[in-house]
Structure formats: structure tokens, C-alpha cells
Amino acid sequence: MTDQNIIPSLWYAGNAQEAVDFYVSAFSDGKIIETATYPEEGLADFQKDLAGKVLTIDFSLHDFRFIAVNAGPDFTPNPSISFMLNFDPATDPQAREHLDELWQKLAEGGKALMPLGEYPFSPHYGWIQDRFGISWQLMLTNPDGQPRPFIIPSLMFTQEQTNHAEEAIRFYVSVFKDGLPGTMNPYQEDSGPAKAGSLMFGDFSLAGQWFAAMDGGGADHAFKFNEGISLMIMCDTQEEIDYYWDKLSAVPEAEQCGWLKDRFGVSWQVTPRNMGELMQRPQAFEHMMEMKKLVIADF
Numbered sequence: 001m002t003d004q005n006i007i008p009s010l011w012y013a014g015n016a017q018e019a020v021d022f023y024v025s026a027f028s029d030g031k032i033i034e035t036a037t038y039p040e041e042g043l044a045d046f047q048k049d050l051a052g053k054v055l056t057i058d059f060s061l062h063d064f065r066f067i068a069v070n071a072g073p074d075f076t077p078n079p080s081i082s083f084m085l086n087f088d089p090a091t092d093p094q095a096r097e098h099l100d101e102l103w104q105k106l107a108e109g110g111k112a113l114m115p116l117g118e119y120p121f122s123p124h125y126g127w128i129q130d131r132f133g134i135s136w137q138l139m140l141t142n143p144d145g146q147p148r149p150f151i152i153p154s155l156m157f158t159q160e161q162t163n164h165a166e167e168a169i170r171f172y173v174s175v176f177k178d179g180l181p182g183t184m185n186p187y188q189e190d191s192g193p194a195k196a197g198s199l200m201f202g203d204f205s206l207a208g209q210w211f212a213a214m215d216g217g218g219a220d221h222a223f224k225f226n227e228g229i230s231l232m233i234m235c236d237t238q239e240e241i242d243y244y245w246d247k248l249s250a251v252p253e254a255e256q257c258g259w260l261k262d263r264f265g266v267s268w269q270v271t272p273r274n275m276g277e278l279m280q281r282p283q284a285f286e287h288m289m290e291m292k293k294l295v296i297a298d299f
Contacts, residue, residue: 005207007232008153009067009269010077010134016070019132020057023066026105028098033058033065036276042286046072064151067232077228079113080221081266082127082135084152084212090143096124099138106130106138121201133228146183152203153231154212158193158221161264165199165213168264175247176206191217207233230259230267238296244270245293255292272296 012019024030035057038050050070057068085102087095103116109131116126116138124140137154157165166184173179182203189196194217203212235241248268249260258269271294278284278299287299 003234004065004209005234006209007065007067007234008081008083009069009230009232011069011071011075011228011230012132013073013076014070015132016057016068017054019134020059020068022130022132023061024059026102027061029063030061031059033060034276036279039285042283044289062150064149075227077133077135078223078226079127079129079135080156080158080223080225081229082137082154082156084137084139084154086139086141086148086150086152088141088143088147088150090147096140099124099140103128103138106136148203149210152210152212154214155225155266156214156216156221157199157264158216159224161224162193162215163195163198164264165215166202168266169199169202169204169213171263172206172211173204175244178205178207180205182210187215187217192219193217225265225267227254227259227267230269232269232271234271234273236273241270241272241294241296244268249293257288257291258294260293270294 020032024032036055038047038053038055040051043051054070056070059066059068087099089095092098103126106128111129112126113129113135114125114127116124119125122139122141125138127135127137129135141148155165155168157163157168169181173181182205184202185200186197187194187200194215198215199213200217201212201214203210233244235244245260248262248270249255250263251261254261254267258271259267260270261267272278278296281299284299288294291298
């Protein structure tokens, strides 16, 4: 598995292990990489019932890493950040069958946001929210199109952020030194709150990884970005941590334990790559809970 510099972090209200076990069984090559637990001592009062229980689970699906955070009911994932799954007949002759198989598994106890069927942009596509609240877009891709990874995090800009998707892409590719814009397909006419010329679909690359973005059209959406799904930036030095923190953080009251919110409401975690090693230091968890931006020397 290659190094992944941006890892989606999924928040669960005490059932992270159950969710991860489901994903690694549903996907053909899912793997649990590492599990960390809460310390037995030094927890805040609201965390004491989590002592010794699972804290995070690092896992992969199709060699794409995720972090599952096992915590309280503070945040709930929603479709503002979903995961596109590209089933490409050019690399998998049974792409349609494999798409249908995974759809059936993810649909157990979940709900379809867009039913599986034919759409102008794909002959076979569906958007599903699984029973743990994570949303997946399963798409049969054009074998003659530009190749893309199997899993791509997708950001939908809704409510007050509608019509800002292209602006956000331009901002993100300016923050990441190797950021690159990709496809930009605008709406040709107004679509609900999304205005003509705003982004129906776009993609972009950050730190060598592909992401997608779109303005929510058709109807007003009841959801928007929150901490239920955040993007964790893995940093090798304090200088890197300082850089991304200064560039991205725009909501001071959201700064806590390495978490921040940018000006579009997207949550990020700016994290040392050797976080596991740092957390082995005496009282590391207590020290982390006192920080906003993570400072390696203070662990």
C-alpha cells in the first residue's frame, strides 16, 4: 500500500468496530490495518466510559485508507461528503456485476438517495447511504474516459455554500503545493439553488489523490458539511502542520485536538504522520486534549 497523505476520518457513536467489520466484509479486499484504544486513565469526565475501548481503527478498502473514530453522539455523517466508487469495464470485465453485488450489501439497512439505474452521466449508477450513515456513489464508468481511482471522496456544497464548489476547488489546489484542477462541468441552467454556471461536477487532485466536488442542485438539501466526516492531512514535520493549519483554519471555535474547519465548512485534521508513536508517550492523550493545533514537541 502506497503512502496516503489525506485520509477520510469517519465518526461513529460507539459502533466503529461494527461498522468497520461490515465494510471489510462487504468490499472484496477490505483490511483492518491497526486499532488504537482509549487509555485507562487521564480521560475527561465525558470520556470515562470509553476507557480501554476502541478509539480509532485504521482500515483500507481497495488500498484506500480510512480512519474510523469511535466516540460519542456529537456528530453524524451525512451525504455532504460521500465516496464515489468507479467500476471500470476497461479494467474489470465484470464491473457491472460487481457494482450490483456491492450495492446489495450496502443497501442492507440503508436507503437509496438516487436509485440504481441509468442516468445521463452513467449507464448504471446509484447513490446509497448505508446503515451506519456513510454515503456511497456507485458508478459504471465509461471505459474510454480518463482513468480515475476506484474510490474518490466527493464534496457536495449545499445551503449557504451552494454555488461555491468551483471556488473551493481553486482554493484547495492553491493550498496544496501539487494541487491540480481536473474536469469542470457546469450547470447549463438553474437547478434549484444551484445557479447556471455553478459546478454540476468537477474533480481535482491534492497530494496525488483525486477528489470530486459539486454544487447541490435539484432541491434544497437538509445537510451540510460537519465533523461527521473529516479529512486528515498526514504531516511529516511541525512546519507542515503549521502551514496547513494557517492556510485552512477559518473557524476558531472549531479548533480542537488537531481539528479545524475551513471557510467552506469542511472539517480537516492536521496530524503528525507518527501520531501512533507520539501517543505512546506518558500522558500523551491528556496533552493532546489540551491542544488546538497539534504541537509535536508538546506531546
